Amino acid sequence: MARFATSWKSAAVCIAIGVLTLIFLPTFIDDFTLIEVTIYLVMAILAMSLGFIWGFGGILCFGQAAFFGLGAYTYAITVVNLGDSTLPFLLSIAVPALFAALLGYVIFYGRLSDVYMGVITLTVTLILFNLVNSTAGPAWKIGNAPLGGFNGIPAIPPLNWPGNTEQTITPRGMFNLSLGLVILVYAGLRALIASPVGHVVVAIKENEQRAQLLGYDVRVYKLFVFTLGGGIAGLAGCLFANWGSFTSPTIFGLAQSAQIIIWVIVGGLGTLVGPVVGCMLIQWLTSQIGTQQTFNSNLVLGAILVLFVLLVPKGLVPSIGSLLGRIGSRRPRPQERPGVATHEMLAEEKQA
């Protein structure tokens, strides 16, 4: 099963499921449900961005929400100013990526350890939250776009065909775009992980010192992974701003960052499907909790996080995977390491 998880077959299966959903799901459900599903997909992209940098790059970022929020705000501000959405769409990826590169430079070239990394990313999220939150009032605007402070930015213009501001995206188009991008991001990341660069990235996660002794500049690779993760999170932020035509400082908040981490932990660290599955499950759960009054969502999410860390540290997808693997083959398998994509498995894959 572990071999299956890193093989091309699993990627093909996942992409096939994605494409089939893209084609057939809209014919089964009404537009309202489709819009609900769209937000799940947008968040799935965000979940994958953390799943990639944490599960494969070994970088635990407590502030992935910062890049997400930055993407949303970049899109909102530039699209209000420019009218046409093509450049804002690209900027909403580029600006968070640049910001991640800058932050990554401070962290990786300063050789800060995991703990400091966590604290710095947390701090940056709080700085952004505090700054944006305090920009209420007409004095704070960039170009024609008022920042709105804690009120957020309402009525963000939706995406349009490049060059034609009349032809804006429909809810169904939004669904297609989001799912298309989910598939694209997934396929792209899988291809990257299977490439020589990806192998070095995973090697650094497994044993940083050894990779360094083999002559790889660890800092460059980590910076690359972190920047890419920031750009993907920014993309999700742009879609989020489109989905609700609204963005507010709460998306920079600690609660948002915590959610992303919970998605990845619940779904499974070291896989890309895991974060998506975790994201869908947890979002569905929070929307269910929202409909009743007995438990509040912080309580349930907190309990889930504690229980998963204590009892299911590998997450759902790898746990189910190894369970199926054990049923599927009677042969005793060598004990798996917590991260799914280890060197040995990559080697196995090559042989196969």
Place this chain on the structure above:
Amino acid sequence: MDLAAVVVIQVLYGIASLVIVSAGLAVIFGMMKVINLAHGEFVMLGAYATLGAIKVGINLWVAIFIVAPVVVGLIGVVLERLVIRRLYGRMVDTMLATWGLSLLLVGIVTSVFGNTTAGISTPLGSFSIGAYSVAVYTLLIIAVAIVLGLALRAVLLNTQLGLIARGTMQNPAMADALGISPSLVYMITFAVGAALSGLAGGLLAPLTGVVPTMGGAFIAKAFITVIGGGPAILAGLIGASTFFGAINQIAAFVSTPVIGEVALLFAAIVMLRLLPQGITGRFFKGSL
């Protein structure tokens, strides 16, 4: 002149409140290398304990200095036994689990007390320096911070308990061989850290609104102070509090409180880039 005196008091107050808010975390992180992301919620529980104690008619000072630390210390013991104990040595997992605890505690308190702000009026009144008025409670905070620093130093250096605790943190296997149960020492240390956080909550309750989510406001500041301080618990705590507290208050004085907070966080990032081991990683090496 009057203004200068007021500014000095405000800066001292900024430093003192950082010391108070971070002391519990400094003990838990410095001694046990456990990253307690539920620290802010311990502070919040301390504030609620104080509030609850006052509501049932207990004297304000008893509520702040006895009820809050004892209640939160006990909660700390329970959480340590149930969760933290299983995760020693797994730093990232502890971070995640304590973050889960933090959400859980916010959730429980919201369910029980509701998501509303409660307040305690600031006791002791105020006095005036020239045209400015300063709350006496501000001075009390400064005094408590000084006493807290001295007491921590005395306990760690001069008592049997401090010796055992420091020894166990340095070499648990050796302590075990000498007949001391590391598990028990960890539990007590965690409880002491939690109790200090509870005390911070009690002391801050009259100054800030008491809400279930109030912990979030402290967690980042406390963390930066402790991490910025570096390996020496006490010297780091005081050094980093002085540095960050002064920056925070001066920036807040020049512009707005929000900019003050941002200046503090920004200074922390720059400082960690320059001194990755914290202040005591470079200076005051070998101090406590």
